[in-house]
Amino acid sequence: MSDLFYNAVPNATRVAPPLPQPREYPQRKPAQVYLFGTCVLDLFYPEAGMDAIHLLEREGIRVEYPQGQSCCGQPAYTSGYTEQAREVARAQLALFAGDYPVVVPSGSCAGMIREHYADLFHDEPETLKQVQALAARTYELAEFLLHVCKVQLQDHGNPVKVALHTSCSARREMNTHVHGRALLSQLGNVERVEHDHESECCGFGGTFSVRMPDISGAMVADKTRALKDSGAHQVVSADCGCLMNINGALEKQREALRGQHLASFLWQRTGGGQ
Amino acid sequence: MSTQSLIPTVEVQDDFRARAHKALGDQQLRNNFRSAMDSLMTKRAVAFSDAHEREHLRALGNAIRARALSKLPDLLEQLEQNLTRNGVKVHWAETVDEANGIVLSIIRAHEARQVIKGKSMVSEEMEMNHVLAEQGIECLESDMGEFIVQLDHEKPSHIIMPAIHKNAGQVASLFHDKLGVEYTKDVDQLIQIGRRVLREKFFEADVGVSGVNFAVAETGTLLLVENEGNGRMSTTVPPVHIAVTGIEKVVENLRDVVPLLSLLTRSALGQPITTYVNMISGPRKAEELDGPQEVHLVLLDNGRSQAFADSELRQTLNCIRCGACMNHCPVYTRIGGHTYGEVYPGPIGKIITPHMVGLAKVPDHPSASSLCGACGEVCPVKIPIPALLRRLREENVKAPDSPHQVMRGQGSKYSRKERMIWNVWTRLNTSPRLYRLFGFFATRLRQLVPSNVGPWTQNHSAPKPAARSLHELAREHLAKQDKH
Amino acid sequence: MSAKQNILAKLRKSLTGTTPLADNFDEALVTEPWRYAPEQRIAQLRKLMEAVHTEIHLTTAADWPQRVAQLMRERQLPSLLIAPATAHGQQLTAYWQQCGDLPPLKAYDRPVEDWKAELFNDTPASLTGTLGAIAATGSLIVWPTPQEPRLMSLVPPVHFALLNASEIHDNFYEVQQKFSWAAGMPTNALLISGPSKTADIEQVLAYGAHGPKDLVVLILEDR
Numbered sequence: 001m002s003d004l005f006y007n008a009v010p011n012a013t014r015v016a017p018p019l020p021q022p023r024e025y026p027q028r029k030p031a032q033v034y035l036f037g038t039c040v041l042d043l044f045y046p047e048a049g050m051d052a053i054h055l056l057e058r059e060g061i062r063v064e065y066p067q068g069q070s071c072c073g074q075p076a077y078t079s080g081y082t083e084q085a086r087e088v089a090r091a092q093l094a095l096f097a098g099d100y101p102v103v104v105p106s107g108s109c110a111g112m113i114r115e116h117y118a119d120l121f122h123d124e125p126e127t128l129k130q131v132q133a134l135a136a137r138t139y140e141l142a143e144f145l146l147h148v149c150k151v152q153l154q155d156h157g158n159p160v161k162v163a164l165h166t167s168c169s170a171r172r173e174m175n176t177h178v179h180g181r182a183l184l185s186q187l188g189n190v191e192r193v194e195h196d197h198e199s200e201c202c203g204f205g206g207t208f209s210v211r212m213p214d215i216s217g218a219m220v221a222d223k224t225r226a227l228k229d230s231g232a233h234q235v236v237s238a239d240c241g242c243l244m245n246i247n248g249a250l251e252k253q254r255e256a257l258r259g260q261h262l263a264s265f266l267w268q269r270t271g272g273g274q
Numbered sequence: 275m276s277t278q279s280l281i282p283t284v285e286v287q288d289d290f291r292a293r294a295h296k297a298l299g300d301q302q303l304r305n306n307f308r309s310a311m312d313s314l315m316t317k318r319a320v321a322f323s324d325a326h327e328r329e330h331l332r333a334l335g336n337a338i339r340a341r342a343l344s345k346l347p348d349l350l351e352q353l354e355q356n357l358t359r360n361g362v363k364v365h366w367a368e369t370v371d372e373a374n375g376i377v378l379s380i381i382r383a384h385e386a387r388q389v390i391k392g393k394s395m396v397s398e399e400m401e402m403n404h405v406l407a408e409q410g411i412e413c414l415e416s417d418m419g420e421f422i423v424q425l426d427h428e429k430p431s432h433i434i435m436p437a438i439h440k441n442a443g444q445v446a447s448l449f450h451d452k453l454g455v456e457y458t459k460d461v462d463q464l465i466q467i468g469r470r471v472l473r474e475k476f477f478e479a480d481v482g483v484s485g486v487n488f489a490v491a492e493t494g495t496l497l498l499v500e501n502e503g504n505g506r507m508s509t510t511v512p513p514v515h516i517a518v519t520g521i522e523k524v525v526e527n528l529r530d531v532v533p534l535l536s537l538l539t540r541s542a543l544g545q546p547i548t549t550y551v552n553m554i555s556g557p558r559k560a561e562e563l564d565g566p567q568e569v570h571l572v573l574l575d576n577g578r579s580q581a582f583a584d585s586e587l588r589q590t591l592n593c594i595r596c597g598a599c600m601n602h603c604p605v606y607t608r609i610g611g612h613t614y615g616e617v618y619p620g621p622i623g624k625i626i627t628p629h630m631v632g633l634a635k636v637p638d639h640p641s642a643s644s645l646c647g648a649c650g651e652v653c654p655v656k657i658p659i660p661a662l663l664r665r666l667r668e669e670n671v672k673a674p675d676s677p678h679q680v681m682r683g684q685g686s687k688y689s690r691k692e693r694m695i696w697n698v699w700t701r702l703n704t705s706p707r708l709y710r711l712f713g714f715f716a717t718r719l720r721q722l723v724p725s726n727v728g729p730w731t732q733n734h735s736a737p738k739p740a741a742r743s744l745h746e747l748a749r750e751h752l753a754k755q756d757k758h
Numbered sequence: 759m760s761a762k763q764n765i766l767a768k769l770r771k772s773l774t775g776t777t778p779l780a781d782n783f784d785e786a787l788v789t790e791p792w793r794y795a796p797e798q799r800i801a802q803l804r805k806l807m808e809a810v811h812t813e814i815h816l817t818t819a820a821d822w823p824q825r826v827a828q829l830m831r832e833r834q835l836p837s838l839l840i841a842p843a844t845a846h847g848q849q850l851t852a853y854w855q856q857c858g859d860l861p862p863l864k865a866y867d868r869p870v871e872d873w874k875a876e877l878f879n880d881t882p883a884s885l886t887g888t889l890g891a892i893a894a895t896g897s898l899i900v901w902p903t904p905q906e907p908r909l910m911s912l913v914p915p916v917h918f919a920l921l922n923a924s925e926i927h928d929n930f931y932e933v934q935q936k937f938s939w940a941a942g943m944p945t946n947a948l949l950i951s952g953p954s955k956t957a958d959i960e961q962v963l964a965y966g967a968h969g970p971k972d973l974v975v976l977i978l979e980d981r
Contacts, residue, residue, distance in 0.1 A: 011585055012776045013344035016336040016656040019329055037744045039703070043716055044737065046744035053748065057755070065748040068706035076696055078645055080667030084700040091704040119661075168646035169660075201604045205644025210729040212642055214295045217733035218608045219644070248734025310961055327791050334787050337779070345778040347769040366762035418967055419958035435958060442960050465956060465964040472968060477878050493943045503954035503969025506912050510946070511870075521765060526781070528940045532788045532931045536895075543957070546806060547895035550969070551949035559945055563907040564870040575761075579768040588772075 025147040032062040033144075034102045036092070038109040039071035040240040041261075048240070048261030052105040052141050054272050055263060059149045066095035074112040077120070078206045086120045093130055101148070102138045105263050107170025107239045110140040115173045140170065142179035142238050142262055155187035157269040163193055163232035165223070165246065165259065167239035168201045176238055180262060184236070187269055195230035197222070204245035220249040228257055235259035290638035293613040303439055307610050310438045314601040317544025318652070335537045336656035338530045339592040346582070349491040349524045350573065356494025360556035362569045370400040373574045377402065377483070377516055380570055381411060384514055386480030390472075392508035393417040393500065394485030395433055395595060396518045396574055398617045399630065402483065413483070416472050416504035418465060425452045431611030433618060434542050434597040439610050472504065482508035482566065486519035487594070488534060489571070492527045495555045496571065499539065499548040506552050515557075515566040521573050522582075522591035534594060537654035541596040577629035577682075584680055586665055590625050592655040597622075599649035599659060605642055614639070621649035625662045633670055634683030640666035641687075713743040785931060792894035792929035799893045799926040800977060806896025810952035811965050813974045819981045823853035826885060826918055827860050829974060839864045839877075839884035839914055841906035846887050846920055866910055877909065883916035890925030892933060897949040898975065899933060908946050917970040919950070922981040 033056060037049045053063045069092055077085035096102050104110035117131040145151045164184060166177040177199075184192050203209065203219025210216075224246060227235050235257065237243050243259045250257055297303055322328040342349060354364045367373035377400075381389065389406060391397060391413055403424065406413040415424040419436035423429060426448050430436030437445070442459045450457040455467050484505055488497040496517050498505045509515045525531060539545045558565035581587045600606040600620025611619035616627045616636060624639040633640075640663050649659040669680055670687040702708050720739040727736050759767070794802050804814050817825045830838060840847045842865040854860050866884075870877060886906055889899040898919055902908035911917055927933045930949070934940065939947075954969030965971055 009776050011772060011774055013340050013773075013779060014585055014589055015340045015779065016333060016658075019333060035748070037748070042744040043713060043739045046740045046742060046747050049744035050747050050751065053751065062755075063752065065745075065752055067710070067745060067749060070703040070706070070709045073703075076699065078664055078667070079696070080640075080664065080669075080671045081693075081696045082668050084696045087700050088703040091706075168644070168648065172647040172651055199648075201644045201646035201648070203604070203644060205646065208641065208644045209733075212291070212294070212638075213729035213732045214291065214298055215605055215608060215642065216644070218298045219604055220733055222608075244737060245734070248730070248737060251735035252731075252733065306960075313961055324791070327787075330784075330787050334784060337782060341779040341781060344773070344776065347766045347773070348778075350766065350769075366760070366765055368761045368764055372761055416968070417958070418956045422958070435961070437958055438961075440959075442962070445959050461959045461962040462964045464959055465967055469966065469968060473878065476968070477874065492940055495943050501954070502956045502958075502967035503912060504967070506908075506948075507968055510908055510912065521769075527783075528943075529783065529785075529931060529934055532929075532934065535930070536788070547897055547949065547951050549810070549950065549952050549955055551897070551951075553943060553947040554945070555943040555947070556945045559904070561904040562902075562945065563866065563868065563904060564909045565907075565945060573765075575765050575768075579765060579772070582769055583772040 029059060029061060029149050030100050032064060032100050034096050034098070034100065035063050035065050036069060036072070036096065036102050036104045036109070036113075037065065038104065038106045038240065040244060041106055044244060045240050045261055048105060048263045051261070051267035051272065052103070052263040054267050055145060056103065056149075058272075059145075059151065061149070068095045072109040072112045073120070074109060075206050077112065077116060082120065089117055089120055090127070093127070093134065096134060100137065101144065102134065103141055103144045104138060105141040105238065105261070106241070107140050107167045107174055107176040108241060110138055111170050111173035113138045140174050140176055140179070140238065142176060142183055143174065145266075146179050146182050151183070151186070153183065153186040153266065153270050155189045155269050156271045157187070157189055159189045159191070160234065161191045161193050161232045162234050162236050162265070163195045163227050163230045165202060165227070165235055165237045165242055167237070167242050168199070170239055171199065180236070180238055183262070183266060190269065193230045193232050195232070196226040198226075202242050202245050204241045206241065209245060220245055224249050224253065224255070228255065232257070236262050236265045238262040290613065290615065290636070290642065293615060294609045294642070297609045297613045302441070303610050304608065306439055306441055307607050310435065311601050311607045314543065318541055318598060318601070321540035321544040321546065331533055331537060332654055332656055334533045335594075335654050336592065338525060338534060339594070339655045342525050342530070343522070343582070343588060343591055345526070346522070346524065349526055350521060352491040353489055353494060353524050356491065357571060360494045362494065362556055362571055365570060365572045367572055368575045370574070370576055373400050373518065373572050373576075374402060374405045376572050377518070378406070378409060380514065380516055381406070381481055384480055386514070387411060388475070388479045389413040389481045389483055390416050390475050390479035390508050390512060391420075392482070392484035392498070392505035393420055393436075394483065394518055395617060396485055396520055397483060398430065399574070399576055400518065402518075414472075414475050416475065416508055417500075418468050418502060418504075421468055421472065422448065425449075429612065429617070431619065432597060432600060433595055439612065476507040476511050479512040481514045481516060482510075482512035483516050483518065484509050486517050486523050486571070487538065488531050489519060489524045490528050490531060491524050493555060495528065495553050497531055498552040498554070499535065499550070500552070501549040503550060506550055509552065509554060510565055513566055514568045514570070515554075516570045516572065517554075518572045518574060521575055521578055522593075538594050538596050541598040541652065541654040577631075580681055581626070581629040587629075587662065587680070589657050590629070590662060592657050593622055593626065594655055596654055598652045598654065602648040602652045604646060604648065605644070621659045621663075622657075625657075625659060625666065628666060628681060628683065632683030633666065633681055634686035637670065637686040640670055710745055713745055717741055717743050788931045789929055794893050794928055799928070800923060802893040803891055803896050803926055807952060807975065810896070810955065812952045813972065815974070815976050816979050817976050819978045822920065822976050822978060823850045825976060826850065827853070827857065829918070830861055830883070833916065835861060835883045835916060837862045837864055837882060838918075839866055839881050839910060841865075841886065841910065842867055843905040844887060846885070850885065866907055870907070870909060877913055881914045883918065884910045884914040885918040885920070886910050887920050888925075890927055890933070891921050892928075892930050892949065893926055894929040895949070895951060897930075897951040900948040900950055901944045902946050902948070903944075908948075911948070911950060912969050915966065915970055916972040916974065917953075918974045918976065921975055921977050923977050923979045924981060
């Protein structure tokens, strides 16, 4: 959203946007939400999407899943193909036109909509208004459960140690680590353990992982080692890109440890699916 | 120590990825960087223990740098006027060749043979040591870290800690081999060896060269920060002082320096202030007993005006060279500074180098980032480094015939094939029917995913799509729900 | 066109149609976190300076020459460089004459070129005044003068510095404002916050890199 001030005089020297204020949340939970499933989750972690739907429905919220949705546009955007990203983003806009929240079970995708759509459409005033409105009602799943639904989770599971990994961009743009930790802390039998360099990137970075496989590989090797050394029985994350990276690496290393999407973890721990 | 032995013969070999591969396999290097960066991150965190204070100070730092850039040409003229009034000679150079020419002509005018240099990244841009050596002039680094890398014919691997890639044992061997001293790994003793060698050089030098941390337009003052005293020595003992700096280093007012100084020293090394803050406003006056008789300032462009021309990329020039972005970068930490192959490594190097040498010379720089955002989060002047990296990726894949010329070497990664792939991706993701069809086949044919899918399977097992997509599962589930 | 004209023309073209950003300098950000009660200032300065190996002694306007003499004896320093034309230089000289058996005083009273080798090779210690100090960062303010030149605080391995307790200020911003620095800067102004140091080898801190190995600050509590 940093570009909004500068459209009037494109040459003007830029000042950093004002310090962010804590997000204000609606007092009451809405009757209905959209779920924006995101592409990786759609094809690789659909059960996490379903568990997100179950969690929301248990809160008495009707979930709408627009069948026309695909991807938020992030892969092209971060690769420098801005035009392509814009067209993919544009295709999503009309699908989420209703004036109710959009819940995204993937931190970096939620961040893409909230922080970067305005940049994509900075020179289209009408669309810009639309994406600003969309950004204002877009929530990452954990954030939505915690601050809008104000969930009180009842843990039905056995004692377990988990490590939480949050996507870096999502953590910085969306505070997902705070939300994830708060939700896990509601679960009485779940002990969250820290891992070494917890806030460091797992090395995914979208196309970075295939453009720079050596560097990305060194990063994920360090991340998986830290997760293994943490003593956690399992890893939890609310970002599908990171999960694919971490799980893919653990599987290649023939390790038993795995990461699970936060939605599935929460749903299973709280008696879902029984 | 002969002049010949100090001529840098640094050859950058291979391309970025090959160098990265090599660096990643060097466990000693990995350990040296990891432990150093961990310690620097901790020190910074301690120095900025009050997050509220830190964030407001960063905002002020950003506003000061932005204000200076918003009137840069006027401030440069004001700086020149005030420095000239104070007796400093100001020179302007568009290229490093011009800058070296200016420095050489000053040195020749004094028939100087020996130059002692304080730490200056701009002189690294100019490859001043090499240029002067070719003319038979010894140009010796006096910052301990710079001295060490110069002795080993290397370049700095970090802008604040040039020899951070070496451990004490490596420095011990180097001193033993090159200076003929007894082998010792004791850091105090190593530093005393450096002190002895360099004191002699300060004493003998005809010309001192330094960089500049902030050039204050209002007073015509060059401000230098340092811990060792070599900067003061280089700018005070020799009869001639030549300061070299980039055109972006100017700030409007003396008071602007107060927050910038605090941001710089706390971000860089976690110090409340450096041992010395050296404010130079002119050469020795008639009644004074020491200090240089002549002070020169060389203002260098070297691509900065290209970054300046685009208001987004202009933010690159906010940089105050603290190095915090590299200290916090998970990529830099693993590959070290030399892998970048250029003067400025790490995140700031990736966004500034393309303007200096052209994007085509460093085509991999913008891509060598997971865009994790750690650099932008710690930048004391709030340069949106991840956003600028993304922007450079955009410039990098631009068609060569693009009418919008933003930077030298743009389009260096343009590939028709890759563009076509993204166009197909766009088609797929903008057509719900196609997307669902793709999802259907991807899930149904998931057993056919080959076990080797290019670079991904270097570090991971092959990705296998789920049996059914969320689109399908959600459609069925929500249809049932709606019936209830 | 000259390089200067080319550079300025490019920069001006890039700013076409823009106006300079307003100066919204918020001085509270560089003053409020850095204020100290008068009785805390010495402690704050001391804490920061001692953390970087500065030696600090509390003394008085009358007693400090004696303290310097004592410190010289303890360190077995063979001589001391002073600025003879300064008030503190004269006070020290008077005390030295009175005692008679102290190591010789050397005067910095001629251009450095006339005695550079002696300064570098045979001047183990020096004594200078200061313009005050900054509590927030633990820094001495030194404006070298023709009477007390800049190399005095740099070349000798031991540097004694006199500081009046009443001249310890809260922060750098306050110092700049109070003494109107922006209205005129000397040839060289310095903030000195400890003995010379480096962490360039393995981040191990080592003192006495190029400047003084020892910085000894004598705070005159009654002045």
